[in-house]
Amino acid sequence: MTRTDRQIGELERISASPSSAFLYELLCPMRLLGWYQIDSRENTAAILFPAPVRVSSIRVFPTGAQPFSQSPEVVALTIPDTFFLDVYFNAYSVQPSQDSQDKRTVKNALAPTRIAYVGGQAEFIVEMGHEYATRLIIFHGEFKSVFVAIYGDDITEKPEASTYEPKSLPVPTSMSISSSVDPANSPNPTLVAEQLLLLLDEPPPSLSVATRLIFSLKPEKYDWDLPGFPDLYAELDVPEDDDLEKLVKSVGRPIRDDISSEAITRFAEKIHDTLGANSSDDAYYTAKLLGISASQQTRFSRILLEHLDLPEVYNEESLDDTTVYCLWDAASNIEIAKYFLEDRNFMLGIEELHTNPRTDKSIQKALKKLLSRLRGWQAFEDALTNPRGDFASSIAFLKDITTTEHSIGCWLECMMTNGALANKLGEVLQNRSLPFPLFQEQQATPSHEEFLTFVRTLFGVSTVLPVLAWADSVGNSPCRERALAxxxxxxxxxxxxxxxxxxxxxxxxxxxxxxxxxxxxxMKGGMFAERLLIGLAKDPQAMLREDLIVTVLELKGPFSCIETEELMEMEKLARVARDGLPSAIEELTYTSVRPFSLRRLRVLRVSMAIIANEISYEDGELEVAKSFWTERSQAILPTLVSILYDISDDLNHHFALQPLPRMNQALTDLLLRAAGDILHIIGRFVMIYPLINRDLRTLTLAIADLYACSDAAISMLSQLSVACLAAQNIRRICPNVLRSLTMPDLHPESGFIAPRIILRTLLNPYLQKAVRDPIHHITQLYDLIDKLVPQNHTSEVSASYWVADVFPKVLTEFKSFCNLLDPETRSVFVQRLVILDNGEIGLGEWLLVEELRELSNALHNLSNPAVDVNYGLVLQYQVFNSLHFCQLLLSSPASMDWALLSLSANEDLSQLFDNCLTLILDSNISALALTRLTRQLAKHASQFSPDVRFNILLLVLRNAETDPSVVDALDFVPSILHSLPSTSISPERLRNEIGRMICTYSDHASSMDADNAEMLLQTLEWLALKEEDVKLTTLVGVSREEFHYLCITLASILSPPRQEAIASVEAKLSIDEDELFPQSKLELADTLTMPLGSVEDLLSPRPFEPSTPKSGNKTPDILGVVISPPTALLRSPAATGLTKTYINNDFRQLRQVSSTRLNTSRLPSTHVDVGINGRSDLSFH
Incomplete structure (x- = not known):
């Protein structure tokens, strides 16, 4: 065993698993300081070190052990085998050096702790930290001799300076559970329990008998001491004059397996003959008898049922809640449950009584549980073989039937003795997997294999419990300790x-x-029991059970494993659970210290479990809300929202860009689980008690943070870790809560619709104080919004409500949020909104207008020669993203038709798009996204106005000039040329672009294909026809020799009928030999890379540089620095003086000056303006 402490002198026992040992050795490297065979003198011994040391661990070895393989002569001696040991460390404070002198303060203080040695080799880990060391260790306890080895380091030794060599941290590998103790993946889940039974001294009972006697047919105290136990059986041959009660008591023991059916039949006939005296007593005792028979052999219960007329015995007059609960116990057996279900008259009577409003509520509650168990058996049996079975109902059935001792005993009996059930557990897959925690609330629906794995695990674990109880009852320590282990x-x-x-x-x-x-x-058994209780107390649902509350509050030391802090925490949780709702309200309204501690989170989870339990009853939400107001004069929802926001804030720091030195997965798990608990309760209350705007906004921010943190947790943590499962649960809960808040009929108290507030909050991410990755946060917000907004206009009733009432109020937020998205996500988002809008308000068109305006502004700023170099890079990247976005819209089949129609048919959009294309041509921009966009535009050029078509033509010509090897580079040029009216053509620009293109094709004429040659000839033919415009018939940028070589190449490529056209074109077109200087292209990169210093310069505010106003005409200007009002205005009584620097109250005496002196100053006055309270608030110097 190992033991670790959180402060000096505090030790906490942990298991010596390979993973924990690996982590310890990785984080706490240690060496042997010495080994000691210490003998007790008056129950005390001590170890004195020659110099201060920092102890890492203490190892105790049993008698006969050889601790060191290299020294086999060293043999340990530890007497007795088990004992408590008080350990005292002399606290030696190590302070950091100051002024190059080491200063240490020695205090004669002892830091005490207690360890429990239970035998074997044990290691007790000591985390002393870097602030303390020790020279003396004192041991006190009931021992004679102990062999210990002390590990740690000597703080007086200076480590040798060595060259730093970067090394990768070793990654601990997870170790799968041994197949011998893994019922989840075992063809025989009861194997562990059967092997534990073999540890019993006497001939062990069968697992079936042990289960039956421990859980169902509990023997009397004196039965355990009788000879022949457990082979004590019930005798069915009872006197004829016995009444029904005595007959029922006579079968309290097991029935022999070899008993004849005739004996059982005679007993059943006696039962039948005694009926009729009192219907209520008949119903109760027969139901009790059926409950007892549920754990007996199947023949007994079946023959009994055949001799009972169920509708006659169990009816409205005879049933009460106690009788129904007896039938509920009887239904724990699958054969009895099937018999009940097959008796239609009995089931109809039970269902009618359950739904009858005149039935007492206590009886209705009991009948509901009975019907639920009967139907649960049906669902469970079907789910064992049906891959599409009702797994949710089956899991609820398993959780219910394993809650009480009698029912779990009967279920185990059925699983062990009913061959049909056991055979349905299926074959074990080769890829072994751990069971999912399906008993937790709001778990995702499992697959069929996951369900079978869970059932095998539950079956195997449950069978160990009767073995443990049996060994504990007969006092067999080896079996009990092994079962607890x-x-x-x-x-x-x-x-x-x-x-x-x-x-x-x-x-x-x-x-x-x-x-x-x-x-x-x-003893080991006690240590294991303590550890089980520690783990059990960490489950908030478990702490609500009365038996556990009493157990925790009655715990008394000394303990082998439970620390003082742990005991205080467990007692705190038990008291909160014991006091119920008032205590839960007190804890939830208490102002917590931030960040949350593990103890505080556990208290909050227990409090929320109490709230969840209360609202499960009828009108529970109303009672809880009243109690909150009565106890603390607070509303429950604002309280829960505030706690949730604090939890989300704490989680943000666990996934910050500057991570913690080491993530505390236990704390992360508790934060995620506490958040899930609160969201579950909030989801129950918001439908009844709506939130005000402020709380709704706070709740939305918290949900957004939780959703993003859960995604980070899933990507960072092991997929099988508890924290990862909690994060997956959060990702399911968050969208559900937001959707429930955005129902059309749910309004905040202030009158604003909830969807508008929620959507505005999500579209306006508050990133100024974000500690996590803002890009990741934006991505998660988009995912959350996508799940929140209806899918399309026709599938959901609320879609038109969103489009008509919500979207028009958040247009600005939509624009800002779209600017934060990458082009791919932005295009998908706009497509989603266009489909949802369905042309109702034109949201997509508005967003496209704003996008083109941003593109136009960026192009204008980019053309400014005085723009900063770094800012210019940002503008280039912005232009590239906008072009990429437009290209994606025009390329996607889902948005292409809409985008073309919007850009061509909408007058404002068309004009704005034309301006952007013109600016792109003027800036001579080149980018892959622009090339792809041009191709899409050229395919559909006929849909655009002539001015836009002309700009598209110029872009196509530039594409051809850039890469003449493209097969279809010129396919659309002739058709666009023929469709253009002369008023839309700029001859100078067209001639220049065509001249550059011809020059390029002349240089690559040898590689030209027939299609491009034909398109090029048609372009030249169009130019030759424009004889009235000399600029179009005169080629520039190409020499006569180059043009002639191009014509020869065209003639060699094209068919003979086109020879005459080539000759005609060459004759009609003239060549201007003047050189056409090529424009410098602006290549746009698809990524933005910039030094950090440049980013800081861009984000830093510009310093103010004062300057003297330019001399010149002082024209009155409302925004000018100098205003020269007319002299007549200054002569008015309203302006009889100017301010000056005053002393005391002299400012009340205004100076009179002539009007000729009032207009002589070029700059503002250097006097002060006097504040409200006679204080000088602002000075100009």
């Missing part, structure tokens, strides 16, 4: 933990854990 092992494994904790809540098992903790000297 197996449960401790399972409690430390994700998936097993939830099942173990659920099973440990059986009243008998909880009490036995308490009894096992009362051991002095310490």
């Amino acid at each position: 197996v449960l401790v092992l399972w409690q430390g494994i994700d998936g097993y933990r939830e099942i173990v904790n659920h099973c440990l809540l059986l009243r008998q098992i909880t009490k036995r854990l308490q009894w096992n903790t009362r051991e002095d000297p310490p």
Whole structure:
């Protein structure tokens, strides 16, 4: 065993698992300081070190052990085998050096702790930290001799300076559970329990008998001491004059397996003959008898049922809640449940009585549980073989039937003896997997294999409990300790933990854990029991069980494992659970210290479990809300929202860009689980008590943070860790809560619709104080909004409500949020909104207008020669993103038709788009996104106005000039040229672009294909026809030799009929030999890379540089620095003086000056303006 402490002198026992040992050795490297065989003198011994040391661990070795393989002559001696040991460390304070001199303060203070040695080799880890050391260790206890080895380091030794060599941290590998203790993946889940039974001294009972006697047919105290136990059986041959009550009592023991059917029949006939005297008594005793028979052999219950007329015995006159609960116990057996279900008259009578409003509520409640169990058996049996079975109902059935001792005993009997059920557990897959915690609330629906794995695990774990109870009853320590050890092992494994904790809540098992903790000297069984109780107390639902509350409050030391702080925490949780709702309200309204501690989070979770339990009853929400107001004069929803916001803030720091030195997964898990608990309760209350705007906004911010943190947790943590499962649960809950808040009929108290507030909050991310990655946060917000907004206009009734009432109020927020998205996500988002809008308000068109305006502004700023170099890079990246966004819209089949129609048919959009294309051409921009966009535009150029088509043509020509090897580079040029009216053509620009293109094709004529040659010839033919415009028939940028070579190449490529056209074109077109200087292209990069210093310069505010106003005409200007009003205005009584620097109250005496002196100053006055209270608020110097 190992033991770790959180402060000096405090030790906490942990298991020596390979993972924990690896982590310890990785974080706490240590060396042997010495080994000691210490003998007790008056129960005391001590170790004195020659110099201060920092102790890392203490190892105790049993008698006969050889601690060191290199020194086999060293043999340990430890007497007795188990004992408590008080350990005292002399606290030696190590202070940091100051002024190059080491200053240490020695205090004669002892830091005490207690360890429990339970035998074997044990290691007790000591985390002393870097602030303390020790020279003296004192041991005190009931021991004679102890062999110990002390590990740590000597603080007086200076480490040698060595060259730093970067090394990768070793990654601990997870170790799968041994197949011998893994019922989840075992073809025989009861194997562990059967092997534990073999540890009993006497011939062990069968697992079926042990289960039956421990849970169902509990023997009397004196039966355990009778000879022949457990082979004590009930005798069915009873006297004829026995009444019904005596007959029922006579079958309290098991029935022999070899009993004849005739004997059972005679007993059933006696039961039948005694009926009729009192219908209520008949119903009660027969129901009790059926409950007893549920744990007996199947023949007994079947023959009994055949001799009972169920509708006649159990009817409205005879049934009360106690009788129904007896039938509920009887339905724990699958054969009895099937018999009930097959009797239609009986089921109709039960269902009618359950739905009858005149039936007493207590009886209705009992009947509801009975019907639920009967239908649960149906769902469970079907789910074992049906991949599409009702797994949710089956899991609820399993959770219910394993809650009480009698029902779990009957269920185990059925699973062990009913071959049909056992065979349905299926084959075990080769890829072993751990069970999912399906008993937790709001878990995702499992697959069929996951469900079978869970059932096998529950079956295997449950069978260990009767073995533990049997060994504890007969006083067999080896079997009891081994059973407890197996449960401790399972409690430390994700998936097993939830099942173990659920099973440990059986009243008998909880009490036995308490009894096992009362051991002095310490024993392994007591230590294991303590550890099970520690783990059980961390489950908030478990702490609500009365048996566990009593057990925790009655715990008394000395303890082997439970620390003082842990005991205080457990007692705190138990008291909160015991006091119920008032205590929960007090804890929830208490102002917590931030950040939350583990203890505080556990208290909050228990409090929320109490709230969740209260609202499960009828009108529970109303009662809880009243109690909150009565106890603390507070509303419950604002209180819960405030706690949730604080939890989300704490979680943000766990996934910050500057991470903590080491993530505390236990704290992260508790934060996520507490958030899930609060969201579950909030979801129950918001439909009844709406939130005000402020609380709704706070709740939305908290949900957004939780959603983003959960995604970060899933990507960072192990997929099988508890924290990861909690994060997955959060990702399911958050969208559901927001959707419930955005129902059309749910309004905040102030009158504003909730969807508008929620959507505005999500679209306006508050990133100024964000500690997490803002890009990741934006991505998660988009995902959350996508799940919140209806899918399309026709599938959901609320879609038109969102479009008509919500979207028009958040247009500005939509624009700002779209600017934060990358082009791919932005295009998908706009497509989503366009489909949802369905042309109702034109949201997509408005967003496209704003996008083009941003593009136009960026192009204008980019063309400014005085723009800063770094800012220019940002503008280039902005232009690239806008072009990429437009290209994606025009390329996607879902948005292409809408985008083309909007850009061509909408006058404002078309004009704005034309301006952007013109600016792109003027800036001579080149980018891959622009090339792809141009191709899409050229395919649909006919839909655009002539001016836009002309700009598209110029872009196509530039594409061809850039890469003449593209097969279809010129396909659309002739058609666009022929469609353009002369008024839309700029001859100078067109001639220049065509000239550059011809020059490029002349240089690559040898590689030209036939299609491009034909398109090029058609372009030249169009130019030759424009004889009235000399600019179009005169080529520039190409020499006569180059043009002639191009024509020869065209003639060689094209068919003979086109030879005449080539000759005609060459004759009609003239060549201007003047050189056409190529424009410098602006290549846009698809990424933005910039030094951090440049980013800081861009984000830093510009310093104010004062300057003297330019001399010149002082024209009155409302925004000018100098205003020269007319002289007549200054002569008015309203302006009889100017301010000056005053002393005391002289400012009340205004100076009179002539009007000729009032207009002589070029700058503002250097006097002061006097404030409200006679104080000088502002000075100009």
